[in-house]
Amino acid sequence: MVPVSYYLILSGALFACGVIGFLIKRNIITIFMSIELMLNGVNLAFVAFAAQWQHLSGQVFVFFVMVVAAAETAVGLAIIIAVFRTRETLNVDQVNLLKL
């Protein structure tokens, strides 16, 4: 038997790592990976609560989160490619104009 709160703390730790990565990283691809890390932390919380309340809805919701994350990754990486084509850089500090 493992307390559900341990799983939630692991989930929170992953989410916090994602937030810190989002803040301190300057490479746009790594920032994107930090967002994936946050989504994974939330998924773990969903599965932990599904086990806590003995209801499968939480696990079904994880699928929706995964699908939205996959769609977000496809569109986001396309945006990164488009940004790199126009700016020739991946550093977010140098991407500070809406229009060149």
Added chain:
Amino acid sequence: MLHLVLFLVFGVICVAGAINLLAQTHPISSALSLVVVMASLAVEYLLLGAEFVAVVQVIVYAGAVMVLFVFVIMLLNAGEEERTKGSRVAMILGVPGVLTGGLLVAWALLKRSGTGSVALGSLPGYPKTIGNLLFHDFLLPFEVTSILVLIAIMGAVVLANRPEAQNPPPGKES
């Protein structure tokens, strides 16, 4: 006991991978640590009994999404990232703030939460039961998600398309 040991081992691997993702400066190293995080998360899902979720996690996240990431990193020839003033400000202000918030949440969860304990694989998420739920109770969200994926496909194609490739001059491959 076995549950707790497995949880701790893979939880430590998971958090170590996440911290390594932050510590590395090259995007490829970060991507590979993200694979470690996702694989150990799949084991955590297995411990909770979510078998189908664990398999989908490995196939979709550790497989498809990470291949896409590595592909883009190699396509754009991303190199080491440089530290800037903005990242130092974020390091000084953001990291203590996030750590304080995280520790508060952890303390609240340990001391004040009314959540109980779970046994090893207490809620088995078989594909059959998950599918029953997905195609009965969650049918409308499922259909909406399919439209979302369609829009995402079209958006990715439109965004990654070269502007000059839309009207290629005759007799010339672009």
